[in-house]
Amino acid sequence: MKRTTKKLLSFVMVLTMLMSLCSVFALADEGEAFKIGGTGPLTGGAAIYGNAAANGAQIAVDEINAEGGIQFELKYEDDAHDAEKAVNAYNALKDWGMQISLGSVTTAPCNATSAETFNDRIFALTPSASAVTVTDGKDNQFQMCFADPNQGSASAQYIFDQDLGSKIAVIWKNDEDYSTGIRNTFVEKAEELGLEIVSETTFAAGNDTDFTVQLTEAQNAGADLVFLPMYYQPASLILSQAAAMGYEPKWFGVDGMDGILTMEGFDPAMAEGVMLLTPFNADAEDERTQAFVAKYQELYDEVPNQFAADAYDCVYAYKQALEAAGATPDMSAEEINDLMMEQFTSMTFDGLTGEGMTWDATGAVSKSPKGMVIQDGAYVGL
Amino acid sequence: MKNMKLNRNARKNFITYGLVIAAYAILQTMSVTGSISSSLRGMLVPICAYVVMAVSLNLTVGVLGELSLGHAGFMSVGAFTGVTAAMALQNTVPSPTLRLCIGMVTGAVFAAIAGVLIGIPVLRLKGDYLAIVTLAFGEIIKSIINNLYVGVDENGLQMSLLTNKLALADGGKVIISGPMGITTIEKLSTFTAGFILVMLTLFIVFNLVNSRSGRAIMAIRDNRIAAESVGVNIVKYRLMAFVTSAALAGAAGTLFAMNYSTIIANKFDFNTSILVLVFVVLGGLGNMLGSIIAAAALTILPEALRQFADYRMLIYAIVLILVMLITNNPTLKGYLDVAKGKLTGAGKKPVPQTTEGGAGNE
Numbered sequence: 001m002k003r004t005t006k007k008l009l010s011f012v013m014v015l016t017m018l019m020s021l022c023s024v025f026a027l028a029d030e031g032e033a034f035k036i037g038g039t040g041p042l043t044g045g046a047a048i049y050g051n052a053a054a055n056g057a058q059i060a061v062d063e064i065n066a067e068g069g070i071q072f073e074l075k076y077e078d079d080a081h082d083a084e085k086a087v088n089a090y091n092a093l094k095d096w097g098m099q100i101s102l103g104s105v106t107t108a109p110c111n112a113t114s115a116e117t118f119n120d121r122i123f124a125l126t127p128s129a130s131a132v133t134v135t136d137g138k139d140n141q142f143q144m145c146f147a148d149p150n151q152g153s154a155s156a157q158y159i160f161d162q163d164l165g166s167k168i169a170v171i172w173k174n175d176e177d178y179s180t181g182i183r184n185t186f187v188e189k190a191e192e193l194g195l196e197i198v199s200e201t202t203f204a205a206g207n208d209t210d211f212t213v214q215l216t217e218a219q220n221a222g223a224d225l226v227f228l229p230m231y232y233q234p235a236s237l238i239l240s241q242a243a244a245m246g247y248e249p250k251w252f253g254v255d256g257m258d259g260i261l262t263m264e265g266f267d268p269a270m271a272e273g274v275m276l277l278t279p280f281n282a283d284a285e286d287e288r289t290q291a292f293v294a295k296y297q298e299l300y301d302e303v304p305n306q307f308a309a310d311a312y313d314c315v316y317a318y319k320q321a322l323e324a325a326g327a328t329p330d331m332s333a334e335e336i337n338d339l340m341m342e343q344f345t346s347m348t349f350d351g352l353t354g355e356g357m358t359w360d361a362t363g364a365v366s367k368s369p370k371g372m373v374i375q376d377g378a379y380v381g382l
Numbered sequence: 383m384k385n386m387k388l389n390r391n392a393r394k395n396f397i398t399y400g401l402v403i404a405a406y407a408i409l410q411t412m413s414v415t416g417s418i419s420s421s422l423r424g425m426l427v428p429i430c431a432y433v434v435m436a437v438s439l440n441l442t443v444g445v446l447g448e449l450s451l452g453h454a455g456f457m458s459v460g461a462f463t464g465v466t467a468a469m470a471l472q473n474t475v476p477s478p479t480l481r482l483c484i485g486m487v488t489g490a491v492f493a494a495i496a497g498v499l500i501g502i503p504v505l506r507l508k509g510d511y512l513a514i515v516t517l518a519f520g521e522i523i524k525s526i527i528n529n530l531y532v533g534v535d536e537n538g539l540q541m542s543l544l545t546n547k548l549a550l551a552d553g554g555k556v557i558i559s560g561p562m563g564i565t566t567i568e569k570l571s572t573f574t575a576g577f578i579l580v581m582l583t584l585f586i587v588f589n590l591v592n593s594r595s596g597r598a599i600m601a602i603r604d605n606r607i608a609a610e611s612v613g614v615n616i617v618k619y620r621l622m623a624f625v626t627s628a629a630l631a632g633a634a635g636t637l638f639a640m641n642y643s644t645i646i647a648n649k650f651d652f653n654t655s656i657l658v659l660v661f662v663v664l665g666g667l668g669n670m671l672g673s674i675i676a677a678a679a680l681t682i683l684p685e686a687l688r689q690f691a692d693y694r695m696l697i698y699a700i701v702l703i704l705v706m707l708i709t710n711n712p713t714l715k716g717y718l719d720v721a722k723g724k725l726t727g728a729g730k731k732p733v734p735q736t737t738e739g740g741a742g743n744e
Contacts, residue, residue, distance in 0.1 A: 042692070043692075043694075043695060077688065078688075078694065082649065083642055083644055083645070083646065083649065084428060084642065084649065085684075087424055087642060088421065088424060088425060088684075088685050089688075090424075091419075091420040091421040091423070091424035091425075092420075092421045092685065092688050094420040094421075095419045095420050095421050108563075108644065108646050111565050111643065111644035112642050112643055112644045114643075115569070115642075115643030115644070116643075131562070131565075133562065133565040133566070133644075137566075174528070174529065174544075174560070174561060175525075175528040175529075175560075175561045175647070175648060176561050177560075177561050177562035177563075177646070179561075180560060180561050180562065181562070204525070204528065205648065206521075
């Protein structure tokens with residue numbers, strides 16, 4: 001009986017091995033277009049970010065290819081927001097012949113893939129993996145988004161400068177590096193500036209549906225501004241539960257909050273008056289943003305969030321750098337890597353998520369965050 | 383009769399060793415000559431780690447007969463302690479191989495300690511209750527590591543809980559940083575190290591199962607009251623199997639973590655425990671070779687299905703269901719027995735079973 005099982009299993013294994021070999025031989029012709037690859041959570045709990053980035057990048061690639069001139073071929077592989085799967089996805093992209101990388105969309109997978117791209121000397125520009133560890137000590141890893149510490153301290157600075165609140169409460173997710181990273185630098189900067197933090201409460205994956213304890217504590221402490229360094233799903237629950245208990249402080253969020261207005265089943269009226277720092281505003285008046293938003297809505301039937309805009313900018317930044325360096329698609333990944341490192345540290349780039357962006361040698365971007373407030377279900381510049 | 387059975391067991395064990403060695407030899411040659419894809423090469427070490435996980439869980443589930451849903455917790459303990467040890471010794475022990483070994487031993491020891499601590503209360507329970515409590519312990523381990531901060535400087539290791547209160551001297555570095563986990567792992571794991579760990583695991587498990595203790599463990603599985611009545615020390619033998627299983631999982635955790643530059647506690651959650659349990663159930667309870675094959679096949683399968691893009695995980699699930707159904711289908715098993723009978727000439731098992739099934743269907 002057991003032998004039967006064994007035979008069947010070995011058959012399945014042989015089949016899978018053959019399939020994995022097939023994918024190796026299916027390499028496309030080289031030399032026509034630059035092969036850009038990226039990994040992101042196209043499935044699973046963080047899929048909204050991965051798909052947004054993949055869609056945004058695809059729009060940019062289609063636009064650039066239609067212009068003639070420099071040509072791109074884009075491939076996104078699913079990493080399900082997991083470091084192990086991200087490395088697998090990265091290896092699959094390497095087999096495909098990737099020459100330049102868009103890193104990974106989320107932080108933990110990008111920590112893993114950035115070490116791989118660093119070792120393999122493939123240049124990577126991540127749209128949205130915001131931890132410092134992604135670029136730290138790796139000379140060919142660059143970011144299109146703000147690093148977490150910048151966001152935390154920029155938020156504290158902003159609250160201080162605009163005198164938005166005197167008693168601040170912070171609710172953060174203590175098992176997530178994104179949330180913890182921003183909270184740490186926020187608290188540090190707030191102390192430095194003399195902002196008073198009256199309540200600090202946490203939650204974690206698995207107990208992120210009921211926030212009455214955290215909100216009651218903030219309310220009892222008399223907080224008039226609540227800082228929410230987190231993604232939009234828990235934030236949406238916090239907002240609606242606070243409304244239900246009649247607690248109405250000022251709310252201040254971070255770029256992960258972007259997307260709350262388009263979330264299914266969420267009443268945008270709840271988010272009225274929420275302030276956040278985000279580099280991208282889908283309601284901006286300028287022509288490029290409007291064209292991008294219109295295109296995105298036409299193709300994917302939703303308003304693009306910051307992740308889509310970041311990925312879109314990444315592809316255009318690559319275009320600008322490749323053109324300036326005179327790179328050709330027949331170059332190896334390593335040759336392109338050296339050219340890109342030179343270009344990115346010297347060029348200035350204008351994109352949807354900021355004007356006059358520059359990168360320093362550590363790979364961190366320098367652009368100014370835009371303060372936004374939600375009014376009548378739309379972002380308005382502060 | 384008894385003699386024959388022992389021989390059969392021994393033969394089966396040697397076949398398992400042989401197949402593992404052959405697989406290693408082939409893959410290593412292909413890897414050196416560069417004839418395998420980056421994709422497959424990247425999976426070699428994780429496959430070894432999952433094989434060790436599956437074989438060690440099979441010791442608890444198949445041999446001891448208790449359902450454990452917290453096996454990833456031990457992997458987590460092993461991963462974090464092992465990597466911490468290897469990183470802390472970076473300046474004192476120059477040889478990377480030696481550091482990997484120290485890491486794996488440390489991982490195994492700490493996982494074993496966790497196994498004892500958890501085993502003492504848990505093994506007083508049985509069945510569903512035991513399963514649920516192991517699940518809870520797996521989650522507790524995850525929560526603790528998510529809130530643990532460990533750093534090293536010239537004065538040695540420092541740690542703090544909940545928030546980063548480490549006061550490191552100049553030149554010190556943070557190793558475990560709460561939810562960010564470990565982000566600067568030096569990749570020391572190699573396929574050869576993984577292969578050696580798999581062989582060692584098989585050696586330990588086969589020898590334990592075929593020893594006096596192993597027979598006591600299986601006696602407890604088959605009939606606890608009968609075993610107790612003939613004087614088998616229930617707690618001792620259950621703990622022995624449980625802790626051995628935990629220690630091997632710890633070593634696998636270190637091997638796994640050292641293959642990536644970063645590791646976070648949330649990786650070792652309930653899903654990972656279930657994944658390993660799927661390997662064991664698919665490979666057959668108590669069947670070590672089955673566990674090895676299932677672990678390897680199910681690690682490669684999702685990657686091999688990448689060409690199906692969005693439908694990948696759907697197809698993975700369907701394949702899983704089909705394999706589970708097919709391996710438990712008596713009619714198909716009958717056909718396979720016939721095929722086997724023809725291949726080996728004189729079939730050991732009587733064939734009528736097939737015709738019976740066939741007649742029923744017609």
